[in-house]
Amino acid sequence: MFHKSFLPKALFEFVIISDSHYMLDPGGASLEFENRRKQSARREVALCMAATLAPAFVVHNGDMVQEYPDNLERFYKSMEESLEQVRACGLEPYYVVGNHDIGDKPDPTAPASHVSREVLDWYHRRFGKSWYSFDQGDCHLVVLNSQIMNGTLPDAAEQEAWVEKDLAEHAKKRLFVLLHMPPYLFGETEPSMGHYDNLANPARAWLLDLIRVYKVEMLIAGHVHFAFFDHLADTRYAVLASPVFTRPGFSCLFAGSPPPERGRNDVPKFGFYLMRVRSESTDIHFIRTAGVEKLSPNAEERLITRVSGTLPHSPLGITLSQPLSTTAEIPRAWPAAIREKVRNDYPLLACMEMGVGYLRVPLTDFLDTFQRRRLEILRKEGVKLNAVIIFSEELDILGSMSQICPRIDGLEIQMAGTLYPSEKCIEVIKVLQERFGVSIALSSIVCREETSGKQFPRFRLGYTPQEIPPLNQFLVENDVVIDRAICKLDTNQPLCDQIQGIAEITPLSQISNIDISLEFSATNDQINANLAAEALFLSATMPGSRIYFEPFSDLDRTMDVTHGLLDTLCNPRSASRALQSLNTIMYSRSMKVSEHPLRLGQINDLKALQLSTDTSTYTLLIHNGSESTASEAINIESYIGVREDEPLKIYQLSKITLQSVTLHEVKDCISLTPDQTPVLIESSSLH
DSSP states (O other): OETTTTTTTOOOEEEEEOOOOBBBTTTOOOOOOOOGGOOOOOOOOHHHHHHHTTOSSEEEHHHHHHHOTHHHHHHHHHHHHHHHHHHHOOOOOOOOOOOHHHHHHHTTTSSSSOOOOOHHHHHHHHOOOOOOOOTTTTTTEEEGGGGGEEEEEEEEHHHHHHHHHHHHTTTTTTEEEEEOOOOOOOOOOOOOOTOTOOOTTTHHHHHHHHHHTOSSSEEOOOOSOOOOOEEEEEEEEOOOOOOOOOOOOGGOOOOOOOOOOOGGGGGOOEEEEEEOOOOOOEEEEEEEEOSSSSSOOOOOOEEEOOOOOOTOOOOEEEESSSOOOOEEEOOOOOOOOSSEEEOHHHHHHHHHHHHHHHHEEEEHHHHHHHHHHHHHHHHHHTTTEEEEEEEOSSSHHHHHHHHGGGOEEEEEEEEETOSSSOOOHHHHHHHHHHOOOEEEEEEEEEEEEOOTTTTSSSEEESBBHHHHHHHHHHHHHHOOOOEEEEEETTTTTOHHHHHHHHHHOSSSSEEEEEEEEEEOOOOOOHHHHHHHHHHHHHHHGTOOOOEEEOSSBBOSSSSSOOOSSSSSSSSSSSHHHHHHHHHHHHHHSSSOOOOOOOOOEEEEEEEEEEEBBSOOEEEEOOOOOOOOOOOOOOOHHHHHOOOTEEEEEETTTTTTTTEEEEEEGHHHOOOSSSHHHHHHHHESSSO
């Protein structure tokens, strides 16, 4: 089911499933949410998928059932059925106890009773102690019972004494701490009384102090059915999504319409986690289950793709035309008695999931405390940050750089209304290079360009390929050397011609690399996915260059409406998935592109692009919604040019899947029609 050959070597892997909420069969009874009828089936799919990953172990991070222990007869029945389902899927997890497993935290506004002596004793008899630890290699995993913290049961003090001793005894190991209830969602000082989704003090402060003292590698929580991500000093703090439903209130984070069933059925956010522990870090892979209720047997494998920080050869970048994160206050509505302030971490997590290597970020974001913090986290996760500023003699760029220089990896200076830096701008560039050693990129803002279908002309951010040689000559005359210049691709013209045109003018004496910017202009996901795949594919012909895509999220209420990589609910669109696939397939290792020219062709109504590297030949099949500019019409057998029995790999990029076939099977496993594109075919033969 899963294909992991592109991933870096791991010491071991483990799976975490949180909040799986087994549901007793409701029969024909009326339900508050109809998707509750689907929970048990969705849970079984997630459990079976987890088993096929063959991890070293599995952790269930709380809330095995939908029932609460307030109705013990239904609760015990539900628990036994849920355990039977787990066993039937071939799993024997480590269990973290959740509020649906023993009772709510000690808050009088909580919807269910606090943990009772009777239920806690039952749990300990049935599952063993609810706080414990175990080792896997050089890692030590600590499981805590968040539901008894701050409570009156003597078990709370017993757990505190135990974990302080346990962490001290294993301080030299790599430490992971798992509990159900998040210590906080937005910040460590947020209120707790009436807050359904965090730990109250003093337990919160006590726990976070331990996390810092012992430099815990990962702190993992669940409960909220939404994903959040933060750093606590050296600790990565993940709050996990659920494979069966989303909590309705949290969709208030997004600008779009609510997801189905008042926000409870946002299926693209359903999933569980594969944790790959490597010698230097732990990679977090979100395995999306998409609300599937039954696994269908097929020959396709799902790719597990690399994450940011593990793709040093990737050119993939994003231009932040919107902030990396926004905040919202979830309305005071059951089960919370107060408004809950939360942060939208989905764009940040999407960057990591896609394996993004670079961000172009307005310099002002680094001066904003909240945005700077989110950017710093992403940088620690392996994404390089390039600050962008429009040059003006009125701005104190040197002063701003003094504040942000340690936090960025490069500075892009944009010149408005001109292609060339002014005398003052050149002076600033030289000081920046001498004083800060910062990497400098140049871009232009060409104003008032006529645009088809628009009443008013638009501006263009970036050079055309034809404008680069004159820029280089200007820099020669002014004795300036820069690291990068940004070229803007015209999505109404063949991308191949434009990128080949850029490649033909390099190398340049004063500009080390030419980076590419591609801005989507369509609300057709298929068109955008094909454009994205083609551009990233062709980037392989320009070693050292980067390619930036925008917008990151949909623009649906601006003068120029277009789809982005994420929709308004921050779920990945087809273009995002295509980039995620192709990024891993082509850039997981250093590759050398053959000196043979890029080959263009036509297969049926699709454009075919082919290039060879030192190990493989890649054929990309795309459809851009316009007539093909291919130079020849051919059949797929002759175009791929391999023996009948030679193995091929067929990647459905927007589905993130792989199928291994031979040449004569190709037509049976892929449909060469526009709605199946983009498709990548990999063969080992070199042309």
